[in-house]
Amino acid sequence: xxxxxxxxxxxxxxxxxxxxxxxxxxxxxxxxxxxxxxxxxxxxxxxxxxxxxxxxxxxxxxxxxxxxxxxxxxxxxxxxxxxxxxxxxxxxxxxxxxxxxxxxxxxxxxxxxxxxxxxxxxxxxxxxxxxxxxxxxxxxxxxxxxxxxxxxxxxxxxxxxxxxxxxxxxxxxxxxxxxxxxxxxxxxxxxxxxxxxxxxxxxxxxxxxxxxxxxxxxxxxxxxxxxxxxxxxxxxxxxxxxxxxxxxxxxxxxxxxxxxxxxxxxxxxxxxxxxxxxxxxxxxxxxxxxxxxxxxxxxxxxx
Amino acid sequence: xxxxxxxxxxxxxxxxxxxxxxxxxxxxxxxxxxxxxxxxxxxxxxxxxxxxxxxxxxxxxxxxxxxxxxxxxxxxxxxxxxxxxxxxxxxxxxxxxxxxxxxxxxxxxxxxxxxxxxxxxxxxxxxxxxxxxxxxxxxxxxxxxxxxxxxxxxxxxxxxxxxxxxxxxxxxxxxxxxxxxxxxxxxxxxxxxxxxxxx
Numbered sequence: 162x163x164x165x166x167x168x169x170x171x172x173x174x175x176x177x178x179x180x181x182x183x184x185x186x187x188x189x190x191x192x193x194x195x196x197x198x199x200x201x202x203x204x205x206x207x208x209x210x211x212x213x214x215x216x217x218x219x220x221x222x223x224x225x226x227x228x229x230x231x232x233x234x235x236x237x238x239x240x241x242x243x244x245x246x247x248x249x250x251x252x253x254x255x256x257x258x259x260x261x262x263x264x265x266x267x268x269x270x271x272x273x274x275x276x277x278x279x280x281x282x283x284x285x286x287x288x289x290x291x292x293x294x295x296x297x298x299x300x301x302x303x304x305x306x307x308x309x310x311x312x313x314x315x316x317x318x319x320x321x322x323x324x325x326x327x328x329x330x331x332x333x334x335x336x337x338x339x340x341x342x343x344x345x346x347x348x349x350x351x352x353x354x355x356x357x358x359x360x361x362x363x364x365x366x367x368x369x370x371x372x373x374x375x376x377x378x379x380x381x382x383x384x385x386x387x388x389x390x391x392x393x394x395x396x397x398x399x400x401x402x403x404x405x406x407x408x409x410x411x412x413x414x415x416x417x418x419x420x421x422x423x424x425x426x427x428x429x430x431x432x433x434x435x436x437x438x439x440x441x442x443x444x445x446x447x448x449x450x451x452x453x454x455x456x457x458x459x460x461x462x463x464x
Numbered sequence: 465x466x467x468x469x470x471x472x473x474x475x476x477x478x479x480x481x482x483x484x485x486x487x488x489x490x491x492x493x494x495x496x497x498x499x500x501x502x503x504x505x506x507x508x509x510x511x512x513x514x515x516x517x518x519x520x521x522x523x524x525x526x527x528x529x530x531x532x533x534x535x536x537x538x539x540x541x542x543x544x545x546x547x548x549x550x551x552x553x554x555x556x557x558x559x560x561x562x563x564x565x566x567x568x569x570x571x572x573x574x575x576x577x578x579x580x581x582x583x584x585x586x587x588x589x590x591x592x593x594x595x596x597x598x599x600x601x602x603x604x605x606x607x608x609x610x611x612x613x614x615x616x617x618x619x620x621x622x623x624x625x626x627x628x629x630x631x632x633x634x635x636x637x638x639x640x641x642x643x644x645x646x647x648x649x650x651x652x653x654x655x656x657x658x659x660x661x662x663x
Contacts (some may be wrong), residue, residue, distance in 0.1 A: 379560070383564040
């Protein structure tokens with residue numbers, strides 16, 4: 162006998178419990194709602210790190226981010242710094258394009274107090290409402306999102322009631338009950354526009370995902386958190402009549418190794434004005450500039 | 465908070481064309497609108513035809529940003545629906561949900577799922593295996609489950625067991641045993657007899 166000194170033997174259960182449990186099998190026991198709960202817990206944790214819409218930061222913070230990174234990117238950031246003064250980051254939750262657009266647009270109205278632009282976009286919004294109805298959407302599915310957006314528009318314009326401060330706009334953009342509603346409003350607008358001009362968008366969508374236009378809208382436009390591509394941007398810009406500039410920050414460079422920063426202007430057809438001298442179409446300069454890095458959009462501020 | 469204003473409008477809209485869609489939704493017990501009961505009819509031309517399926521619906525606080533939780537309250541034999549818990553495997557009830565969808569469009573999708581099972585993305589592995597490997601038995605079992613559990617008419621349900629199990633009962637097995645044996649083998653008389661004898 163080894164236990165001569167009367168000490169109790171090591172409990173055998175310990176060796177049993179340290180045996181590898183079948184972790185693989187355990188996964189089968191997770192129910193869908195548990196997976197979703199876990200998913201939203203992770204999202205909430207991420208939310209603590211970056212608000213829906215961040216503070217305005219000098220562009221040097223972007224350079225700081227890539228300090229020891231790819232030399233092409235650093236070179237491009239240098240080029241960017243010549244034209245742009247600041248960046249405002251948005252949360253990378255799949256809604257960043259819509260969220261960036263929302264803030265940049267409302268901020269522009271707040272600063273410019275452009276009543277004519279509000280009147281113009283309101284006409285487009287009404288048109289979108291008709292589009293959705295004609296496509297068979299039940300009005301109660303989208304009316305709350307529409308009225309919330311129109312409310313935000315009114316609130317950034319000083320009129321009968323005092324307009325909200327810049328700080329208040331930032332707060333609202335970080336408040337889920339406002340921010341997500343506006344994002345969903347844009348998703349409705351985008352989906353309606355794509356379906357309305359099905360023939361135009363079909364080839365682009367097939368190139369992207371090889372699905373039908375309707376399926377694309379259902380699975381890649383209307384659900385929250387689905388990322389945006391050039392199809393979404395084109396459709397939103399067209400539907401609302403708002404030009405958007407996207408500046409691309411990626412590792413691409415030409416054969417000679419020289420670096421330039423590409424940008425693309427999404428110009429709604431209705432927004433082109435005819436040049437008095439040449440008779441040709443002149444695109445208006447976009448007042449919204451977004452920075453695209455593969456998979457993410459932030460807001461850029463020109464100098 | 466659930467957007468109850470919207471839920472009320474949804475109920476109105478959903479229930480106005482029950483005759484056409486075969487879909488309705490109402491409050492489950494009291495007036496609490498976050499717990500609802502949906503009803504769909506089995507699609508014509510499928511082994512679910514003739515059945516009326518009840519679906520338990522719970523609306524989470526984030527509705528309509530978060531998907532409604534749906535579960536079959538009526539037992540159903542389908543690769544994408546748990547034969548035990550009624551849990552439904554459908555993308556729009558998870559990450560493909562959108563506030564653009566409604567209780568009605570969601571129930572229509574559930575109804576469409578009955579017509580078009582996706583055994584490769586199964587919820588119930590046993591049913592999915594049967595669907596893939598022994599389709600005829602799958603059809604038989606589904607018919608049986610539809611008749612046994614989803615017939616609103618109690619007469620039809622009794623009739624179904626009586627017709628199939630009559631001989632077995634005559635052999636001296638109790639009706640309860642016959643019923644459970646039939647259920648476990650998917651309604652096949654001979655298999656049920658085998659099972660009864662092996663017990």
